[in-house]
Amino acid sequence: MDTNKFLLVFKNSVLNKLIFNQVTSISSIAGQKHYKWKQLEDYPHILASHNYFEHLKLCLASTKNRKDECKQLTIQMAIRFGDLEMLIYLLDRFKVDLHTIIIPRENVTSDKSPVIFHESCSYLNSILCFALQHRRVDIIKYLTNRFKKYKWNYRNALILAPLSGSLEILMYFVENFPKDNRHVKFENGGIKITVFDSAAYMGRLDMIEYLLEKRLAKVFRYTEVLDLPSSKIFEFAIRGGHLHLVEYLLNNHKSLAFKNEYRVLDSASEFNRFDIVKLLFNHGIKNYSMEFLDYAVKNGNLELLKWSRANTNARLSNNVLSIAALNGDLECLKWLNQNGAEGYSTIPMDNAAKNGHLECFKYLHFNRTEGCSQNAILFALENGHLDVLKWIYDNRTERCSEAVLKDIRISRIDVLEWVLENQPKVFSTKDLEFAVQKGYLDIVQLLCQKKMVECRYEVMNLAATYQHFHIVKWLFESGVISNFQESTVNVATSYGNYEMVQYIMQNSSGIPLSYPVIFCVVHGCLDILKYLTPMITRDTLSHRNHFDLAVDHQNFDILQWLYENLPDCGLITITSFNQAVRNGNLPLAKWIYENINEKKIESIKKYNVFDRDDFVEPLFKQNQYEMIEYLLEILNEIPKSDLEDYKKLLELKYQNSVESLSVINKAILKSSK
Structure with missing residues (x-):
């Protein structure tokens, strides 16, 4: 970088302002969050994620109390993006647990992948597994060399090693795997796969061949560590979408496919791999379950459906119409109806209404006899599909009673207005509470202004709890609720909402401050405490030892400020x-x-x-x-x-x-x- 040009640009106040204003716009366009520099003290994980080590140390040198979730996230960011030196610092700074071996059921797979595991990074084995999944060889070697007496869970580490995508890491754990059984007797902690499964998911033929070589050489005394027969290697190769690996397995380990033949073909359909389905059929893998075509419908794979019709005896289940209608797949729905799909229920039309697929709903209405139930109306109401509601009322006879509608919550103002004109419904405080929780001001206004529900004061606290300041202001300024109570200040303070506390105090008088001050001390809200201080009386501070309270919650900055400015508030x-x-x-x-x-x-x-x-x-x-x-x-x-x-x-x-x-x-x- 040319430093002189950099300084020349940023010393120009016009250019400087223009550039930094655009940072916000660029972040918004990219769907990314941006932070002001002074905010980063509250987000050490952001500093770690950008490898700002010196700034991170300054941030963590403050007396601010850090929650466990913040510490764990900072460690994760340091592993993913930081230097080894940063992690070493954090292990000591956060006093990471160096002795716990495993937390049962901690390892759970992510929603997107059956083999990517969440790790808390709150103890060493978890940090090791997180590091290996992110290819941090330097961290792996540091941990295992630094803590030689720790009982490392090499079994789980070996299973997860292929997820790193690094043959070097896999080889490291194979070579360092204990030759006795001491380190194998771990509860699995939620990990239900084998090392062959994770290698197959990554599509790494080189890893599989390496593991097979070690298995034949009987590297381990306990063969369950490299147990190929109990693996689901075909399924995971398919899940990962690796055609070349499936071909290799069919040519070299075909017998494994017949162990659970149904799941192998079902997996190919589930993960929308028509090419693998045909490959398996060509190699004699032809057994499947009733879910085989369900998956094809779910994926909208009309080509696979037509091929199955011509080349297999696969039968359509009673679920296929419901699945296609839920997905709004009109072409698939038409093909299923024309090729013998049976429904026997109102679920297909109800599902179409649920997701607002009006064309599918109309097609089923004109081409099937099962019809819909009142659930179609309920689903459309709940999910805000006004076009579906109008069409049902214009073309069908289904209606809902007031008793059925009382538990339905409406989230769109146009739907609510339509209900008021077309469908009897008794509104209750639950409708208002739902709108307040979601922050739907227009619905809150309509329900209150037309006096369809009683607006009790609890609604104000609910708005404060869900941090909907705009609703708090409207409830007060419209006169729906004429006075603020202490409980709302308590709620706003406990969430650290300075703007809301300030607004309430400016529009109130005589609100006791004993509990708001306590909430400031407990939750570390120094800015709110400073704002409230001029209003504090001796009676306000007479109920608790605020010094002890600040210490209990490790709010050092609060303690120091109280000691210097409100010395009578405790001992x-x-x-x-x-x-x-x-x-x-x-x-x-x-x-x-x-x-x-x-x-x-x-x-x-x-x-x-x-x-x-x-x-x-x-x-x-x-x-x-x-x-x-x-x-x-x-x-x-x-x-x-x-x-x-x-x-x-x-x-x-x-x-x-x-x-x-x-x-x-x-x-x-x-x-x-």
Whole structure:
């Protein structure tokens, strides 16, 4: 980059403003989210995803409390886009669990793929599996070398290794797989596939041949690790859409296709691979289930349907008309009707109405005798298909009673207006609550202005809960609800909605602020707390120790601000210090210790937390070595025998907390002098 040109452009205020204004437009066009720089403190995962390591460290150096979901997402972004150094930093900064082996049922497949697995990245085995799925050889080698005493789940790692698309990673886990059975006895954690399945899904013939070579060489003592016969290798090759691999398997491992012949052909139809269907038939794989043609209809594959009619004895199930109608596939619907499809129910027409496929609905009306049920009206109402509703009322006799309609919620104003003119319906508060939850202001206005429902105050709180400020304003400004209550301020505060809190307070008087202040402290809403402070009275702060409350929720910035600006709102207690230690929040623990009175400091030293197992074990498990080192500095001298007991505990239960062990060893050495 030519730095001089860059500076020349960005020092021009007109060009600078124009460029940055366009960033927003470009992001919107691309369907991407954009952030202001000052917002990124709240989104460390965004910094990690752009490999802004130094900025990430500055962001995480703040006292802001981070939720587990934020920490896990940041680690995932660091694995996908960051350097190894960034991940090493995050493992220590977030005190990732170094000892948990597996969380049962954590591994679940994604909605889009049967072999791509979600990982929480909250413990080492999960981080390893996430790293290998994203081809991070450097991270894999670092983890397995750094934590040699950890019980790595090599079985799951090996199964998932092909998903990386890297033969090197697969070979790494094969070569490093334990030769004994210690590491194989894991609950599967939701992983129900084999390594051959995942290799087939990726279409990697080289991986399969490599695995077969290792299987023949009996690399593993326990052959279930490379159990080809129990795999579904044909199905997964088809799922991945790999024609070349299916051809290879038919030529070399055809017997595996006959193990579950129905699923093999069904899979080819399910994943819309007509070419693979014909290939399988040519190799004598000809058995299928009733779902075979259902899948073809679902995919709208008329070519496969016609071919099956000419070349197989496959029968159309009773579901095919319903499937085609639901999809709005008129051509397929016509072909099915002309070729003997049977329905025996009103479901096809009801399905067409459900998804607003009027042409399919009309075709079934004129060419079938089953008709529709009142569900067609209900579906059209719920999903906002006004054209279908009008056509039913003009051309058919089905109608709905008020009793049936009472549970139907309408989401479009034009449909609601049509109902008022054409269909008796008793509206209830549930209709209003539904519209408020969804943010449908036009429907809220119609229901309230025509007084079709009673608008109780709970509706205001509901609008605040779902963050629909425009509805909150309309309810108040229209006079539907004339006064705000404390409960709405509580809700707005708990969601950190500064604009809503400000609006309510500007249009109210006499609202008690005890609970809004508590919600500010609990949820870390410093901006709202600052806004409310001029309105706070002594009575407001008399109910709770707000300092303890801020510590309980690790809102350090709130605690500091309260201490400096509202010193009468609480006391700094030993309980707060202990809570900060238990949470592993070293900056908070240090601040409390420095600001607590001398008498309480003496109590902390005398009754040190190291005498309590409920403190010591979490510190060791989370490898809170900085906290341990700090406590050893400020507490009364701990007997050498106790330190040696801690060392034994670390060596026995928390072997991966090597930094904590090092701190204890130094303390033992110091006590020996």
